[in-house]
Amino acid sequence: MVYINGMELSELKKQFEQFLKQKGYKITKSRLDLVDKIASYGTHFEIEDLVMWITSQDRGTASRSTIYRTIRLLQDFGAIREVIKLGNRTIYEFVAGRPHHEHLICVKCGKIIEFSREEIEELQDRVCEEYRFTPINHRLEIFGVCSECSSTV
């Protein structure tokens, strides 16, 4: 069985189908295929990379438009998040089945390090309560230089 982030992939797709049905959208090969493609591509990705990678694969040629449209659906569904915004780049992450976490981003080599701290979730709750703000999600990005890059002067 194929597991993605500890969740069985076919289970995820089943849930996505439910989501589509519930929203009145259609279950298409394109949409389900894209879930496979993203799952096998890797955790973090930018849309252009994904488009090029998918296009380079023999079969399965979802158009750029469909990829953009489906990414949006997957964001609504909650399987994908924009986790890093650096300059004009947007880096997405497959988050389905994973606990929330944050990112360290090396501005020299682009390496992404994930970490999580329960304190951040608690802090969010306390701050939001204070401002009577209903949180939907949060994103903590720490930009800096990783150990390899700082040792290479």
Next chain:
Amino acid sequence: MVYINGMELSELKKQFEQFLKQKGYKITKSRLDLVDKIASYGTHFEIEDLVMWITSQDRGTASRSTIYRTIRLLQDFGAIREVIKLGNRTIYEFVAGRPHHEHLICVKCGKIIEFSREEIEELQDRVCEEYRFTPINHRLEIFGVCSECSSTV
């Protein structure tokens, strides 16, 4: 005297001049004027809004290119930061002379609430130490719905 974020504006401009000189850039009317314009525009802004506002002012008509270029210089200088990245929008903030803080962003009305917690700075330091990562800056965005918007159903 004009204070911006608790710092005297002419002092900030003087420091900016030093920065330019040190970098081998020239001190131009355009650049210094833009600092005034941004200071009087308000804390948070998007470039397009700033361009339109500046263009609508009688005198002072920095071109879009110059604004983009100067904003970049002010970011390097440290007076301005990209604090919110929402979809394809980038919201900047005049941070000169202010302690670091984070933002709550209402996804319904766009309201921005600032808050700061010393814990976040400490947490950043601890996490970075653990990964031997040298932090340059960080950004915590909490997206959600503010009290006004949630009471209006």
Next chain:
DNA sequence: GTCTGTGCAAAATCTTTGCAAGATA
């Protein structure tokens, strides 16, 4: 059969850049 999705190309945004003219040092 009806309605939605897809692919394509065009358009819309947002940002950067080449170049000639102007300002700064």
Next chain:
DNA sequence: TATCTTGCAAAGATTTTGCACAGAC
């Protein structure tokens, strides 16, 4: 005077959209 900056328009990069055809229900 030498060099950097500016404004403009063009080019880039990224994302969205109108429309005709194809596919899902």
